[in-house]
Each structure stands twice: as structure tokens, then as C-alpha cells.
Amino acid sequence: MEEVVKKRPIISARERGPGPGRYALPPTVGYMNHDFTKPSSPAYSFHSRMSSAMVSVDSSPGPRYLIDAKVTRFGRMDTPSYSILGRGKKRLENPFQTPGPGAYSPEKAPPLNAHRRPPSYTIGSRTRYRSVDVVPAPNSYSLPNVLGCQVPHKPSSASYSFSGRRTVGAPSEDLSRGPGPGKYNSTNPDIYRQRQPSFSMQSRTKRPNYSSAIPGPGTYSPERFYMHLPRPPSFTLGVRHSEFVTPLVVDATD
Numbered sequence: 001m002e003e004v005v006k007k008r009p010i011i012s013a014r015e016r017g018p019g020p021g022r023y024a025l026p027p028t029v030g031y032m033n034h035d036f037t038k039p040s041s042p043a044y045s046f047h048s049r050m051s052s053a054m055v056s057v058d059s060s061p062g063p064r065y066l067i068d069a070k071v072t073r074f075g076r077m078d079t080p081s082y083s084i085l086g087r088g089k090k091r092l093e094n095p096f097q098t099p100g101p102g103a104y105s106p107e108k109a110p111p112l113n114a115h116r117r118p119p120s121y122t123i124g125s126r127t128r129y130r131s132v133d134v135v136p137a138p139n140s141y142s143l144p145n146v147l148g149c150q151v152p153h154k155p156s157s158a159s160y161s162f163s164g165r166r167t168v169g170a171p172s173e174d175l176s177r178g179p180g181p182g183k184y185n186s187t188n189p190d191i192y193r194q195r196q197p198s199f200s201m202q203s204r205t206k207r208p209n210y211s212s213a214i215p216g217p218g219t220y221s222p223e224r225f226y227m228h229l230p231r232p233p234s235f236t237l238g239v240r241h242s243e244f245v246t247p248l249v250v251d252a253t254d
Contacts, residue, residue: 026035030043070078111117149156167173 026033028035028038028040031040034040068076070076144151146154146156147159149159165172
């Protein structure tokens, strides 16, 4: 007799399909196995650092040349420049050397052919004083002073002198010995004119003592009262239960 296999009912909770990670979609990065339904962007890779042996093979300095600003693509653009060199060596082939214009000194030549010359002078040493000359020099005379009234036959201008301050008869002398304006006390204008209202600042008054404390407007919270308003549904997150647990059914007792 054939063995009969007992079939069990299929429970949908036990049947679990593969997750999103089980599916292998073609990548959209790079060019290897790229998804042909998506546009591909350019891809780049990082190369490893070259070895130091490349320095001996390619030792060019790179774009580090210092080019003068006067050198253009058409050539060198510069004004003509000159330099002063030393006198060249004498050549033995030409023993005769012609002197230049600076080698001549015509001013030292004597007058020839009756040439007219301007007069020339020299500065000699100081002559000695003559012992028979008793005439005094101009600085030996002393003229009288013309300031003041010292010369009777010369007109003189007014002269003044500074003296000390006098105590009697001076402009600063107080003849009346009376008090000045600062000695008098000024009268309060409120006495003879209309007095304006005046105010003063006192300390803070005490808080009145009420028998029952009345709450202020900040004590109320009207935003928390929503019993008379339509309220949207609210949900809470509970504890996860197993899908194989049978709900508890209990007969209700009277």
C-alpha cells in the first residue's frame, strides 16, 4: 500500500518572500554592466602615485620659466640701451694716436697775432698796516643814542616805561566797597508768579490683601479646552504581538 502524506494547511504568515536586497538590479554607476535604460555619466578613476624612478626618466622643470616682460611673440620690445666701456688696448699696427678735442687747452696759449684778451686779476695777500696811519676805523666811532630825550638838538619820539601796579587811584581800586551782584539772593519766582504743578516720585505701594486670590489672564489656558470643538482622530503606538496568538474570547457574565 502506498504511504499517504498528510497535507497541512498553508499558513500565510509562514510564507515569507525575499526582501528588496535579494533582487540584483543592474548598476547605474560606471560603465560595467550599466543599466541600458538609464543614461550614463562620465566615469573617472584614481590612479596610484607614480614611483620616484620617473624623476630620472622625465626631469623637465615644467612651466616654471621666467620670461622677461619685454619679450613678446614678435621679438624683444625695448628702447635702445648703451653702456660705457673702458678704453681699448693700443694697437701696434697704428702707432700714431690722434688726440681728441679735450686734449687741447687754447686758454693757456699766449696772445698771438695781436689778439685782444680781457683783463685778468689775481687775489693777493692782505697788506700790512702802516704805522704812520693814525686814522681810526669806522667802527671806532660811537654815535649817541637817538631813542629818548638824550640828544637835545634831535627830535625824539615818545618813550614809555613799565612800572608796578598802584593800589591807590588804580582802575582796579573799589572806591565804594559795595557788594557785587553775586552777593544778593534771588527771590523764588513761585512767590510772585503763578506756581506750576509739581510732582514727586514715591516708593512702590504695597499689594492689596484680598480675602480670595483672583487669578489673572495668564492663569487660563483656553487652547487646552477642545471639548466643544471637532477633534481629529489620534493614534498611539502599542506593543507588537505575534501573528500566531489567538485572541482571548471569554463569555461575558451577568
